[in-house]
Amino acid sequence: MDRVPQTPPQPQPRPAAALSTGAVARRLGVSPTTLRSWERRYAIGPARREAGRHRRWTPPDIARLELMCRLTADGVPPAEAARAALGVAAGERRAEAAPPPPAPTPGGTGALPLGAVRTECRGLSRAAVRLDAPTVAELLEAALAEHGLVTAWEEVIAPTLHAVGRKWATAGERYVEVEHLLSWQISSALHRIRPVPEPPRSPPVLLACVPGEQHSLPIEALTAVLGQRGLPARMFGAALPAEALRDAVRRTGPRAVVLWAQSRTTADPALARSVAGIEWGLRGARSRPALLLAGPGWSTDVQAPRTERLYGLRSGLAVIESLAPPRAATGAAGAEPFAYGS
Incomplete structure (x- = not known):
């Protein structure tokens, strides 16, 4: 059988x-x-x-x-x-017999176009779209505490800022308030990070936006992480006038100057060359700063001595940490400049 x-x-x-x-x-x-x-x-x-x-x-x-x-x-x-x-x-x-409804779009019709990102990005974007400032602040503090500043910036904060910028660019004047609220909360969170004491008599790093440039968050993040590492930094923020920048370089004798340009309309190669050419010190032993150009606005090479590009917060920090007072290390090549938003 x-x-x-x-x-x-x-x-x-x-x-x-x-x-x-x-x-x-x-x-x-x-x-x-x-x-x-x-x-x-x-x-x-x-x-x-x-x-x-x-x-x-x-x-x-x-x-x-x-x-x-x-x-x-x-x-x-x-x-x-x-x-x-x-x-x-x-x-x-x-x-129960009915077919399941389509999966809801996270955040509704105002959801930001995030793509494949960390879960924290989605929570942060939803809170920003709701204009829920206390929750945005709480989520930022949690991300910074859990991941550290560099990882939190690159994997949580910057992707959310990119999404806000894309939404703003495609929705006319809508969502500008979301970008402003999120930017303010991020800046506040960065300013709450306490730097460690600076070593005495160590030349600082100067960080500034070129004249006319209002987007300063990326170099605020760089300033904060330099402070965490005990590297002296002098941050001058958005739209520093050209002559004020040159005066600051002459007065402080920095090891490096970081110039941020978010757009091609604000990037000024002539200003970059003039800053790279500033000297100080005794005759016969004069020094110049390393000039570090950051941001997507620097689309063309600037022909100036000791000048290079910064690409990303993590790699940019590595370049600055490797600087020794007469010369700078070689930065990463072939990467995209770190940026955010619109």
Whole structure:
């Protein structure tokens, strides 16, 4: 008698991983306190909870929170938004036979075009679109504490700024307020980073935007990380007049001058050459600074002695750290200048 072949048991799909309250907060761009408040006030918490354990949020729980975030961002009062989110969830349970609805766009119609980025970027962008300044500040502090300044800038802050800039460029005058709020909060977070004491009698690094250039966040980040490393830095911010820049170089005798230009219209090769040519010191032993050009505005080579480009915060820091007072190390080649926004 022939044996009837038995069908091997099919593996059961693994349940989707549940997230902690902190992980959900970072993903949505709200504070953990806000999530706990919503759960307490509006009963929009995890559908299931195990006794004696922390809250764990499943994908359906998170989908309800995403809907509530979108509604509150559109001006719907929280209580009404919670009722709507819970009502949608109840309707989905009653219509199990219906095809699943398309996945909602994170952040709604105002979501920023982020692409494949860290979860923290999505949370930060959502908070910025909602103009939720306290949460933006909290998320920035968390990213800086967890990843350090360089990684937080390159993998969380800069991608979010890029997305804001792209959204602003394609939406006319909309979202300018988002860019301004986010930029202010980032600048404030950078200024709260305390530098370590400078070594005595060490020539500083001067950092400034060229005349007419208002975008200073990237060199604010570089200034902050130099301070963390104990490297003396003098930051002059946006749109420093040309003569003031030359006077500062003569008065301080810096080891390097970093000039930031975000756009080609502000980049000034003639100014760069004049700064590179400034000398100080006794006759026969005069010194010049290394000139480091940063930003996408420097699209053409500047023919000047001891001049090179900075590419990215991490590699730019490495170039500055390698500088010895008479000569500079060779920077990275072939990379794109670090920039952000519009």
